[in-house]
Amino acid sequence: MLLRHAKVGPFLSSLLLLGLTSCGGSEDPGTTEPDPPRAVSITVTQTSVTLSFVGATTALNASIRDQNGQLFSSTINWSSDDPAVVTVDAAGLLTAVQNGTATVTAASGSLSATVAVTVQQVATQLAIASGDGQSAAVGQALPEAPVVRAEDAGGATVAGVGLAFEVSSGGGSVGSATVVTDADGLASTSWTLGTTAGLQQIRVSIAGAPFAPIELSATGIAAAASALAKASGDLQVGPLSLALSAPIVVQLQDEFGNGVADGEVTFLVTGGGGSVSPAVATTGDDGTAQTTWTMGSVLGGATLTATATGFPPVAFTATAVPATPDLVAGALSVSPAVPTSLQTFTVTVPVTNEGTVTTGTTFPVQLLVDGAEVESKTIGPLLPSASTDVAFTVGPLAAGERALSAV
Incomplete structure (x- = not known):
């Protein structure tokens, strides 16, 4: 029995050694495979x-990275939780739809990231909606209140914007x-015109903002006539049987002194003889009417x-005086222009009758x-308004400067 036991021991040890050698030979630490890339953020x-x-639009940019921090290629899906406020397309382009807030999400698989989006319109411009170019009597309110629209940079109306209204010309309030x-981006207020007839304006601006204002215009029309007033032509002096040099002018006025058109005015000579033409005149746009007054005899x-x-x-009133000629000497001309002390020269004087009657048979010019x-x-x-040239021969004169005149 002892002999058998000695033979069994080495046999078992040999089997155990082979088993360990076989297991160890299947591993190679130098050829470990790396983890494949996977999206982590x-x-x-x-x-x-x-x-x-x-x-308004703006482009969003998203990126995916793997476990090693490297860019990872994968499809990104974009979505908005409130498309009524903002939309987003497949490329991440945002488009504002109306005021409000929304969350836009970029997602890929189980990964996602969000962007908080606010649409808040800013009024940058104004437009006239209605009420421009009206007319009304001075001192009265326009029949239609002017209306102005506030708009953002894209032309959409903007609600809740304070607009400042002020009179810029013509008075009024x-x-x-x-x-x-x-809610429609509109604002309006009444406009009472000033008391001066003609063009009047108001200016509208976005309160507290640097953007350009706009102006609306209206025309003030004279109120009903309340007086006939003297304008010009009084207290003239004119020759017998001839027209006065300036017309006789009156103005039909309203209570504020504005001229009233289309009124009929009658002119009548009441003393001293003479005549007027026309005897009846209609007031023009400025409220005036005029006539020519010819003196009597x-x-x-x-x-x-x-x-x-x-x-x-x-x-x-006017004063009639005898008609007389009125002779006026014009500028003298000399030929030759610079005579020598040995030359005679010619001086020419233009004489005009600026009076109202013909001169006598003759008259002297010195x-x-x-x-x-x-x-x-x-x-x-010389007839009225007629002219004639009078020539004189002069010289020779001593050298030097000489003063020439005609009477």
Whole structure:
């Protein structure tokens, strides 16, 4: 039995040694395989976005990285939790739809990242909705209140914006200095015109903002006539039987002094003789009417009245004087222009009758050199407004500067 036991021991040890050698030979530490890349995170470059007008867009950018921090290629799906506020397309492009807030999500598999989006319109411009270019009597409110629309940069209306209304020309007043736009982006206020007829304007701006204002215009029309007033032409002096140099002018006025058009005015000579033309005139846009007054044949004072139905007459006076010629000498000309002390030269004087009657049969014209008469010419009759040239021959004169004049 002892011999058998000695043989069994080595046999078992040999089997155990072979078993250990076989297990160890299947491992090779130098050829371990790396983990394959897998997505572990997704990020969006923007965490929040604010859009200031309807239709505004902005692009979002997202990226996926693996366990080693390297970019990982995979499809990214974009979505908005409130498309009524903002939409997002497959490429991550945001588009503002209306005011509000929404969350936009970028997702890939089980990974996701979010962006907080706010759409808050900012009014940057104004437009006239209605009420521009109206007319009304001065001092009265326009029949239609002017309406202005607030818009964002994309042209969409903006509610809740304070607009400032102010008169910029013509006087008058607005009902409210500041008005907040309604749900349709509109704001309006009454406009009472000033008391001066003609163009009037108001200016509307976005309160507290640097954007350009707009202006609305209206035309003030004169109120009902309340007086006939003297405008010009009184107290003239004119020659017998001839028209006065300036017309007789009156103005039909409202209570504020504005001229009233289309009124009928009658002109009548009441003393001193003479006539008017026309005898009846209609007031123009400025409220004035005029006539030409021709003096009679009686020397001295003359009177005229202008009347309009419903108003006291307006009186004018003038004085009739004898008609006389009025001779005026024009600028002298010399030929040659710079004579020598050895030359004779010609001086020509234009003479005009600026009077109202023809001159007598003849009249004298004298040429003076240094204040002393050197020659006199006799000229025949000269009609009103007619001219004639009078020529004198002078010299030779001593060298030096000489003063020439004609009387």
